[in-house]
Amino acid sequence: NEIQLIIGGLIAMIVSCVTISLLHPGSLIWYFYGAVALMYALGYPIGHTAVIGVFSKVAEGRSQGTLLSWFGTAGSLARIFFPMLSGLVAQTLGFSALFGLIGILLLGTTVAVYMGRHCLLYHMRH
Numbered sequence: 001n002e003i004q005l006i007i008g009g010l011i012a013m014i015v016s017c018v019t020i021s022l023l024h025p026g027s028l029i030w031y032f033y034g035a036v037a038l039m040y041a042l043g044y045p046i047g048h049t050a051v052i053g054v055f056s057k058v059a060e061g062r063s064q065g066t067l068l069s070w071f072g073t074a075g076s077l078a079r080i081f082f083p084m085l086s087g088l089v090a091q092t093l094g095f096s097a098l099f100g101l102i103g104i105l106l107l108g109t110t111v112a113v114y115m116g117r118h119c120l121l122y123h124m125r126h
Contacts, residue, residue, distance in 0.1 A: 009047020
C-alpha cells in the first residue's frame, strides 16, 4: 500500500544520506554515484508519488484542489529555504554533518509515518 511505499522511499533516502555522510575524499566515486541514484532515481520518486496519493485520498470529499495547491506551495517553499539552510549547515559543520542531519530528519519522518500508519489508513478508507 501507499504507507509501505512511503516508508520504503524514506529508507532508500536514509541509506543514501548515510552513505554520502560516511564518504571521505579517497572513497570511490561510484559510491557517491550510487547514493545519488538511490536518492533521486528510487527513494524520492517512489516516496513522493505515494505521499501525493495518500494526501489526495485523505482529502477526498473536501476541496482537493485547494489542499493539493497548498501541498504544492509547501513543496515550493521547501525548495527555496532548504538549500539555503543546507548551505549554512555545510559551511558551518561540513558536508558529512549535513547529510548525517538530513538522514536523522528522514529517520524521524519514517518513525512518524510508521507510528501514524493506522490513522492514515483509517482516513484513507473513510
